[in-house]
Amino acid sequence: MSKVLYKLLIGGVLASSFVASASWAADTIKIGEVNSYKAMSAFLGPYKKGWEMGLDEINSQGGVLGKNLEVIYRDDNANPGDAIRVAEELRTREKVSMIFGGFLSHTGLALTDYAKRRKMIYLAAEPLTDKIVWENGNDYTFRLRPSTYMQVAMLIPDAVKLNKKRWGLVYPNYEYGQSAVATFMQLLSKAQPGVEFVVEQATPLGKIDAGSVVQALDDAKPDAIFNVLFGADLGKFVREGNTRGLFAGKEVFSLLTGEPEYLDPMGAEAPEGWYVTGYPWNKIDTPEHNAFKTAYEAKYGEYPRAGSIVGYTSIKTIAALIKKAGSTDTDDLIKAFSGLSHNTPFGPITYRSQDNQSTFGAFVGQTALVDGKGEMVNFRYVDGADVQPSDEEVAAMRPAN
Structure with a gap:
């Protein structure tokens, strides 16, 4: 074979490969996803399965605008700086059309600022801090899950009914915990004048000294406790509180504790009678949820968690x-x-x-031990539209863009 013919053949193959690659790229809409997969695997493992299932459904039905959606995801190591770094990589190298994700509030706020600076759409899937859509809100950032304010507001009616005067507070000492407690104090004081907050325990995220926290709460003798701990911190707090009898005779209100990600690891040590927000996956009987649950269990051989719902709904939002x-x-x-x-x-x-x-909502109910495992009972669904401040209050908090 002559050198000239060889070069022509090679050139033709390369050209064909380039055309095929370009054609494939043209038929795909790239979406970036940023999250703390290694640091928060209990929630984000099911979350990833959720958006992967949703993605498969979307693409099997023809994609969007005649193109398949492609999700390129990155781990942010639960670090705001890393979140911005990988978001920039997704924008510049992968050429994604938008980004979604986030778990911890401080990484979510970093991505919120990044979206504004780069003029790029960011759908905050999980971060709950109110600042994402209020004080730090911008035209490029949107949020799926009910915020800290919304979830706290869901619990207030039950707290008011109990009419407890002396409250203890325990929370992780970062944006999410701080804002949750501030909102609880504000809303409860407004609905029940004269309430007292007699002890406050702000713990390092992921590094709770459960013994000293439980002792401080017990020494203050509150009538009720508002808890914002989650993950391993929550488990340690519950175990120590059970051992020392902290919860006996006290009402406890707790954000997120009704989610299976946090109830399941506690097993038979799960608290009973707490008022919580969460996800009673095995008791919701609606056509929409039954279809999702059946498909999820068939695909993965396990039941869905709260993260599964968030991931699935996030990618469905993007397609819509x-x-x-x-x-x-x-x-x-x-x-x-x-x-x-x-x-x-x-x-x-x-x-x-x-x-x-x-206006995505959440379930509010109480915890109970059922067959040696924590579950939500006496629950109701609260629509997110019903737990919002007034438009005037929102406008006062949200900056002009």
Whole structure:
């Protein structure tokens, strides 16, 4: 074979490969995802399975705008600096159209600021701090899960009914815990004038000294406790509190504790009678949830967790958004996000134009031991639209962009 013919053949193969690659890329919409997979695996393992299942469903039904969605994900090591670094890599190297994800509030706030600076859409899937859509809110950042304010507001009616005067507070000492306690104090004091907060325990995230925390709470003799701990910190607190009898005769209100990610590891040590927000996965009987649960169990051979719902709903939001926008242009996506509505395993949700917060809700109930395992009982679903401050209050908190 002559050198000239060889070069022509090689050139043709390379050209064909380039065309095929370009054609594949043109048929794919790339979405970036950033999260703390290694640090928060109990929640984010099921979360990833959730968005992967949703992605498979979307693409098996023809994708969006005639193209498949592709998710390229990165781990942020639960560090705000790393979150920004990998987000920039996704934007510049992978050329993603938008990003979603986040778990911890401080990484979520970093991505919120990044979205504003780079003029790029960010859907905060899990971070709960109110600042994401209020004080630090911007035109490019939207949030799925009910915020700290919303979840606290869901618990207030039950707290008021019990009419307990002396309260103890325990929370992880970072943005999420701080804002949750501040909101609880504000809303309860408004609804029940004269309430007292007699002890406050702010613990390092992931490094609780459960013995000293329980002792401080017990010494103060509160009538009730508001808890914001989660993960391993929650388990240690519950174990020590059970051992020392802290919870006997006291009402306990606790954010997120009804989620199986946090109840399951405690096994028979799970608390009983706590008022919680959470996800009673095995007791919800609606067509939307039954369809999701059946598909999830068939795909993974396990029951869904709260993270599964969040991941699944996040990617469904993105598909609905791009379909409504008719493009992946950022300005078009911003316009489409205002008032965007779509169905979820919990029913329909809408993204509010006031603050880019969705009306996705949560379940409120009590914990109980059932067959040696913690579950939610006496629960109800609270629509996120019903636990929002007024539009005037939101406007006062949200900066002009």
